[in-house]
Amino acid sequence: MKHKHLTLQNRHYIEISLKSGSSQTAIAKALETTQGTISKEIKRNTGLNV
Template identity: 50%
Template structure:
């Protein structure tokens, strides 16, 4: 199964449903997502400094930052060269 990123709309839905006391399994069913996706989202993006309250805005900013950090253009050029050279030896 191919992963996908949660949308802002989905994060907003998670926030509102959590505020209403709905559990993770129910939210996952309603969004037609694996329960693990909801669990991971809440674990990664719930701030303990705010008494464990989930914020969709904060979650979106954190996720955007993680995606940006993981981009290949953030890798130093000499590391990119090593990776490309190693990959080229495995091509048919």
């Protein structure tokens, strides 16, 4: 998988997918990125220090 920056549309997709109950792994596959990228994005943008 290529390392790439997430777009605003990708971030919106992550938000919608999480609200609908999708797993981080499923989101990563859909966006063709790693689960780690998704996890970091969620931690960075939720305001939670998990």
